[in-house]
Amino acid sequence: xxxxxxxxxxxxxxxxxxxxxxxxxxxxxxxxxxxxxxxxxxxxxxxxxxxxxxxxxxxxxxxxxxxxxxxxxxxxxxxxxxxxxxxxxxxxxxxxxxxxxxxxxxxxxxxxxxxxxxxxxxxxxxxxxxxxxxxxxxxxxxxxxxxxxxxxxxxxxxxxxxxxxxxxxxxxxxxxxxxxxxxxxxxxxxxxxxxxxxxxxxxxxxxxxxxxxxxxxxxxxxxxxxxxxxxxxxxxxxxxxxxxxxxxxxxxxxxxxxxxxxxxxxxxxxxxxxxxxxxxxxxxxxxxxxxxxxxxxxxxxxxxxxxxxxxx
Amino acid sequence: xxxxxxxxxxxxxxxxxxxxxxxxxxxxxxxxxxxxxxxxxxxxxxxxxxxxxxxxxxxxxxxxxxxxxxxxxxxxxxxxxxxxxxxxxxxxxxxxxxxxxxxxxxxxxxxxxxxxxxxxxxxxxxxxxxxxxxxxxxxxxxxxxxxxxxxxxxxxxxxxxxxxxxxxxxxxxxxxxxxxxxxxxxxxxxxxxxxxxxxxxxxxxxxxxxxxxxxxxxxxxxxxxxxxxxxxxxxxxxxxxxxxxxxxxxxxxxxxxxxxxxxxxxxxxxxxxxxxxxxxxxxxxxxxxxxxxxxxxxxxxxxxxxxxxxxxxxxxxxxxxxxxxxxxxxxxxxxxxxxxxxxxxxxxxxxxxxxxxxxxxxxxxxxxxxxxxxxxxxxxxxxxxxxxxxxxxxxxxxxxxxxxxxxxxxxxxxxxxxxxxxxxxxxxxxxxxxxxxxxxxxxxxxxxxxxxxxxxxxxxxxxxxxxxxxxxxxxxxxxxxxxxxxxxxxxxxxxxxx
Numbered sequence: 001x002x003x004x005x006x007x008x009x010x011x012x013x014x015x016x017x018x019x020x021x022x023x024x025x026x027x028x029x030x031x032x033x034x035x036x037x038x039x040x041x042x043x044x045x046x047x048x049x050x051x052x053x054x055x056x057x058x059x060x061x062x063x064x065x066x067x068x069x070x071x072x073x074x075x076x077x078x079x080x081x082x083x084x085x086x087x088x089x090x091x092x093x094x095x096x097x098x099x100x101x102x103x104x105x106x107x108x109x110x111x112x113x114x115x116x117x118x119x120x121x122x123x124x125x126x127x128x129x130x131x132x133x134x135x136x137x138x139x140x141x142x143x144x145x146x147x148x149x150x151x152x153x154x155x156x157x158x159x160x161x162x163x164x165x166x167x168x169x170x171x172x173x174x175x176x177x178x179x180x181x182x183x184x185x186x187x188x189x190x191x192x193x194x195x196x197x198x199x200x201x202x203x204x205x206x207x208x209x210x211x212x213x214x215x216x217x218x219x220x221x222x223x224x225x226x227x228x229x230x231x232x233x234x235x236x237x238x239x240x241x242x243x244x245x246x247x248x249x250x251x252x253x254x255x256x257x258x259x260x261x262x263x264x265x266x267x268x269x270x271x272x273x274x275x276x277x278x279x280x281x282x283x284x285x286x287x288x289x290x291x292x293x294x295x296x297x298x299x300x301x302x303x304x305x306x307x308x309x310x311x312x
Numbered sequence: 313x314x315x316x317x318x319x320x321x322x323x324x325x326x327x328x329x330x331x332x333x334x335x336x337x338x339x340x341x342x343x344x345x346x347x348x349x350x351x352x353x354x355x356x357x358x359x360x361x362x363x364x365x366x367x368x369x370x371x372x373x374x375x376x377x378x379x380x381x382x383x384x385x386x387x388x389x390x391x392x393x394x395x396x397x398x399x400x401x402x403x404x405x406x407x408x409x410x411x412x413x414x415x416x417x418x419x420x421x422x423x424x425x426x427x428x429x430x431x432x433x434x435x436x437x438x439x440x441x442x443x444x445x446x447x448x449x450x451x452x453x454x455x456x457x458x459x460x461x462x463x464x465x466x467x468x469x470x471x472x473x474x475x476x477x478x479x480x481x482x483x484x485x486x487x488x489x490x491x492x493x494x495x496x497x498x499x500x501x502x503x504x505x506x507x508x509x510x511x512x513x514x515x516x517x518x519x520x521x522x523x524x525x526x527x528x529x530x531x532x533x534x535x536x537x538x539x540x541x542x543x544x545x546x547x548x549x550x551x552x553x554x555x556x557x558x559x560x561x562x563x564x565x566x567x568x569x570x571x572x573x574x575x576x577x578x579x580x581x582x583x584x585x586x587x588x589x590x591x592x593x594x595x596x597x598x599x600x601x602x603x604x605x606x607x608x609x610x611x612x613x614x615x616x617x618x619x620x621x622x623x624x625x626x627x628x629x630x631x632x633x634x635x636x637x638x639x640x641x642x643x644x645x646x647x648x649x650x651x652x653x654x655x656x657x658x659x660x661x662x663x664x665x666x667x668x669x670x671x672x673x674x675x676x677x678x679x680x681x682x683x684x685x686x687x688x689x690x691x692x693x694x695x696x697x698x699x700x701x702x703x704x705x706x707x708x709x710x711x712x713x714x715x716x717x718x719x720x721x722x723x724x725x726x727x728x729x730x731x732x733x734x735x736x737x738x739x740x741x742x743x744x745x746x747x748x749x750x751x752x753x754x755x756x757x758x759x760x761x762x763x764x765x766x767x768x769x770x771x772x773x774x775x776x777x778x779x780x781x782x783x784x785x786x787x788x789x790x791x792x793x794x795x796x797x798x799x800x801x802x803x804x805x806x807x808x809x810x
Binding site: 018019020021023024025027028034035036037038039040041042044045048228231234235238259263264266267268269271 | 328329330331332333335336337338339340341446450601603604605606607609610649658659755775776
């Protein structure tokens with residue numbers, strides 16, 4: 001019976017990596033939201049968050065022009081206040097060569113989603129070809145999606161093998177493995193999938209919450225599950241894995257709460273953009289807005305910030 | 313064989329640690345609102361603030377910096393007598409006769425006023441008692457209001473408490489409360505007493521009188537009839553005068569087992585009804601299938617909540633041997649990010665010990681733990697130079713005969729013991745004079761149900777700890793006391809069943 005096979009293999013995996021209590025972990029993360037950041041610590045957190053943004057556009061209507069302005073925004077998020085550039089821009093594979101013209105050779109990396117993002121429902125050969133194309137066009141980082149169908153039907157070997165072949169296809173590019181947490185649904189599944197992925201990727205490759213294309217994305221809860229998995233994996237093996245929550249983080253306040261979770265779970269070693277990123281678009285302008293508020297003492301009008309997407 | 317085992321273990325589990333350093337420090341985030349406190353507090357008798365007849369006052373200090381906050385009137389037997397008499401009069405002329413739905417309105421009003429004044433009460437509680445502002449703000453004050461709301465709802469429905477029986481209030485009840493949750497314990501006592509139609513003479517703890525006397529102001533603002541609530545501040549002698557007063561028909565006490573026994577002795581042979589909520593030495597039991605990170609969170613919450621000044625604190629951790637090492641490692645890591653310091657800082661997790669006396673008691677018991685051979689682990693945090701502070705402390709290699717495993721420490725000190733089988737866990741958990749609370753951590757639902765029937769404790773928490781609700785009765789077995797507070801059962805203790 002394939003169904004009982006699934007439940008047996010899932011149970012074995014849970015036994016091995018341990019389970020998560022939903023109520024307990026949500027209570028833990030609620031405490032992060034009560035931390036109060038003032039003055040210098042607030043500015044430090046906001047600037048740190050800016051340097052961790054993977055500034056993203058993933059739309060059917062993306063054009064070379066749109067990507068060009070995205071790249072400009074990533075390099076210089078604001079014309080005043082000495083605000084650092086973001087970690088990367090994140091685009092579809094067909095846009096990589098356009099992004100390269102603007103940020104190639106700068107400290108802003110080019111990340112590209114690949115492997116039939118967001119569903120991953122294409123033959124493996126096609127997915128791998130997409131990865132190779134993106135890398136040869138100049139992508140520094142590849143954001144792949146896992147085979148959720150394989151995970152949910154208990155085919156862990158298949159899921160891991162696919163990740164391992166993508167690691168090979170990446171060559172020197174950093175890999176980010178998107179678990180698509182909303183489709184895994186439970187914290188137990190998120191923890192188990194994190195371990196399966198971490199065991200086949202390289203030091204400082206990422207695990208990432210979501211594509212941003214489903215109903216629920218990064219939350220403090222699933223971020224915490226993944227941070228704790230990274231911590232346990234690091235303490236057991238010495239291999240540091242990086243983390244990227246993506247989707248749904250739109251405000252500076254949220255970003256600071258995610259960073260507090262990093263500070264109190266993984267410590268100083270993960271408070272940098274080699275080990276932690278935000279997959280976001282609207283977030284960047286809110287971070288800039290709050291930094292300008294700290295610098296000038298007043299909130300600036302929304303039209304003072306380039307690329308602002310909200311209505312005014 | 314053991315050699316290879318440790319070798320392979322070292323290979324799988326090399327000594328790596330995470331760095332919780334100062335890369336990103338939190339700046340001080342002090343709560344600065346005005347607590348609207350007076351320099352001098354008088355007794356609250358018959359709806360008015362009156363000085364003690366003797367004219368005496370005693371100082372109350374802020375335990376976080378040892379400076380005086382206010383002078384508090386010291387009530388003696390004369391003042392207590394006056395309070396009991398007006399309480400009796402208010403009961404016979406107004407409160408006892410008032411229909412339940414009218415009493416309920418007053419209780420709702422008090423609950424809403426507590427919410428209106430929540431911020432100043434939270435700050436006053438923290439200044440006077442030393443608990444972190446985030447706890448007084450997020451737990452003590454909202455929970456106190458919740459108790460008034462809950463019992464307000466009962467006031468006109470008392471006939472449903474015990475169908476077919478006649479119920480009547482006792483009259484004037486004497487209540488003596490501790491210093492660990494000053495306002496909340498007041499709410500636990502006063503809300504059901506008033507809902508049931510009793511009048512109250514309450515003595516707050518000597519070190520934490522301010523929020524009780526501020527509560528007198530709430531009673532005035534709510535227009536509560538004079539004499540229904542009377543607050544007499546003072547020390548042990550004042551409390552003795554309250555419980556021994558002939559007009560007092562029922563005594564409700566929360567505090568140490570030692571004092572509880574004294575009260576029970578002095579009341580033996582009288583007709584007075586009693587409820588006692590006394591000490592505890594709760595076992596928090598972690599099985600090997602538990603979600604360990606959440607269990608560790610529960611352990612921290614169980615013992616470090618309110619600096620461990622909690623009668624139901626999970627002060628004995630019983631952990632299954634196969635996961636003991638892992639749990640200790642996770643616990644130490646978690647403790648290293650706990651923030652000890654200024655209780656008024658919104659980021660403080662652990663505040664000040666309530667009094668010098670309590671700090672001395674904790675220090676002495678911790679010394680006995682070291683002397684008896686237990687291994688001490690303390691977090692390396694910096695402590696403020698002034699004020700009463702104690703590092704979060706964990707003992708391993710503890711055996712059941714150690715003082716730290718038997719006596720209530722009432723501070724941030726955890727004793728870790730191990731067990732091999734569920735039966736051994738139950739045996740160790742129940743091997744204590746106390747029986748107030750217990751915790752069970754396991755992924756197996758059937759085990760939770762079984763443990764909850766085997767553990768001799770008034771409250772058993774499963775996969776959580778220190779959860780309270782006005783609807784849930786709270787109270788102990790054995791030397792942890794008798795009677796219940798909260799829920800139907802707690803309310804019934806404030807009524808005569810005829």
